[in-house]
Amino acid sequence: MPPPSTPSRAPGTWDVIVVGAGPAGATAARVAAENGCATLLLERATIPRYKTCGGGLIGASLAALPPGLPLKVYDTAGHFTFAHNGHKERTLACSTPTCALVYRSELDAALTEAAAAAGAQVRDGTALTTLEHQDDTVTVRTNRGDTLRARAVVGADGSAGRVARYVGVRCAQVDLALEVEVPVDERTAGRWRGRVLMEWGPLPGSFGWVFPKGEVCTAGVVAARGNPVALRAYKEDFLRRHGLLGPRPLHDTGHLTRCRRRDSPLARGRVLVAGDAAALVDHWSREGISYALRSGDIAGHAAARLVTAADETTARAVAGQYERHIDSVLGAEMNASRSLMNLFTRNPGLAHAALTRVPPAWHQLDAYIAGRTSVARIMATPVGRATAMLAARLPGR
Incomplete structure (x- = not known):
């Protein structure tokens, strides 16, 4: 039964409809259902479904998961190897191994099951049209x-989804990522076990990564959209150098990642966007799972408040509160990561040297991976501010 403060619903009307069953959508649906809302979760694909994603869960992501979520972790990164254009390789140990390596298909399925257990109804194989x-x-x-009706809608259907277009989400940065999942033999698996690779690449703002998952390695490259031929060449070279080009990949895909403009809307009337649909992605690392989980939680609570809004003036106030909440928490993170991305794009050699040769820089990144600090707090330190100022004065690349 809905809580006493929830207005009665007409037949065919839901309290909350969530579009998209990724981390943001499944979380929003679970939170709305836990708050007593009659919640419907729509997913265009059939769950479980493959999703292009590195599948690395940093501390902020792990902290945002519902307690006791049954999820298989295939490896945990205790070491990070950094390289610059295939050279100057250096491996650093994490003080607290935290980064959990999972498959997105399994993560999304587990989160969707948690939403269903909370009372949300799930309809997969169902796409939003209007x-x-x-x-x-x-x-x-x-x-x-x-034809369905709801007092609140949460769009979590991706950066190119219909809800994002409806709300009018605008992006400041669009990147292309190319990724493979490659089966590896025991010798290769042993070489990567417990170790993640991050390599700063030859294209502006680019990098490559290898995430080990037992008998499989997820590997890929990312750079600004606009030069796919050069990015494919970098991918081929990257995989060859790390012994991952020969095996036939289980998946070989590409996708766009989009980062929100500071003034981009997050709501339109009773419709909210979260996760990738809101273009909430770290500018530098392109990490989006922690943003999706956290924004989904905020959206689920905001949607529950929209359900009880007696009039449209109140609804607009709730939507405005949601936008301010996202801006104050995740927007601050994105502003800091934008500054870090500018530094990295302008002089990746400096960034690599600082990270691998200046212990406090690695200690800060290690603390971020473990969830003990944030990019915003790192960039607000004297070292962060001084490094950003120095990079701004140096010639690019």
Whole structure:
């Protein structure tokens, strides 16, 4: 039964509809259901489904997972190897091995099951086709011919999804990532076990990564969209140098990552966006899972408040509070990561030298990976501010 403060619903009307069952959407659906809302979670694919993603869960992601979530961790990174254009390789030990390496298909499925256990109804294989406001509800239509209504909608259907376009999300940075999942033999698996590789690449703002997952390594490269031929060449060279080019990949995919502009909207009426749909991604590392989990939690609580909004003035106030909450927490993180990205793009050699040769720099990154600090706090330290000022004065690359 809905809480006493929740208005009665007309037949066919939900309290909350969430679009997209990734980390942001499944979390928003679970939180809304836990707050007594009649919640429907729509997912266009059939769960579990493959998702291009490195699958690294840093401390902030692990802290945002629901307690007791059944999730298989295939490896935990205790060492990080850094390189610059394939040279100057250096391996550093984590003070507290934290970064858990998982498959996104399994993470998303576990989070969706948690939403269902909280009371949300899940409909996979169901894609959103249109949505529009009608008085104090939002009408949602699907590819199955359903016409559904809700007092609040949370869009978590990706950066190119319909809800993001409806809200009018704008991006400051768009990157192309190319990724493979490669089966490896025992010798190769042993060489990578417990160790993640991050290599700063030859293209502006680019890097390559290797994430070990037992009998499989997830590897890829990322750079600003606009030069796919050069990025594919870098990917080929990167995989060859690390012994991952020969095996036939289980998956060989690409996707765009989008980072939000500071003034981009996060809501329109009773429709909120979270996670990738809101373009909430770290500018430098392109890490998005922690942003998705945290924004999904905030969106789920905001959606529950929208359900009880007696009029549209109150609804606008709730949506405004949601935007300010995201800006104050995740927006601050993105602003700091944008500054770090500018430093890295301008002079990756300096960034690499500082990280691998100046112990306090690695200690700060290690603390970030473990969830003991944030990019915003790192960039606010005297060392962070001084490094950013120095990089701004140096010639690029």
